[in-house]
Amino acid sequence: MSTKEGAATLDVRDLGDGVRLVAVDCRHATTSATVLVPVGAAAPPTVDVARVVIQRHYVAEGCACTARLRQRYGVTAKAMRTGGAT
Numbered sequence: 001m002s003t004k005e006g007a008a009t010l011d012v013r014d015l016g017d018g019v020r021l022v023a024v025d026c027r028h029a030t031t032s033a034t035v036l037v038p039v040g041a042a043a044p045p046t047v048d049v050a051r052v053v054i055q056r057h058y059v060a061e062g063c064a065c066t067a068r069l070r071q072r073y074g075v076t077a078k079a080m081r082t083g084g085a086t
């Protein structure tokens with residue numbers, strides 16, 4: 001799954017064997033998370049991982065490229081200030 005939202009792109013790739021890569025990419029940088037799911041365990045919801053990666057990208061880069069992704073995934077200004085996911 002790859003979603004273009006303005007200048008930033010959200011890419012989610014299942015790499016097999018319980019490994020999933022979630023990445024936010026813009027012209028400034030790429031921020032990613034690798035999710036490792038043990039056999040028999042439930043994977044965390046992709047939307048939750050996406051929210052964390054979007055927030056990390058925004059905090060690290062300080063660019064406005066993720067504005068539409070933040071709006072779409074509900075990453076609020078409050079989360080940016082507190083480091084929380086709400």
Ligand SMILES: [Zn+2]
Nearest residue numbers: 026028063065
């Ligand atoms: Zn950017």
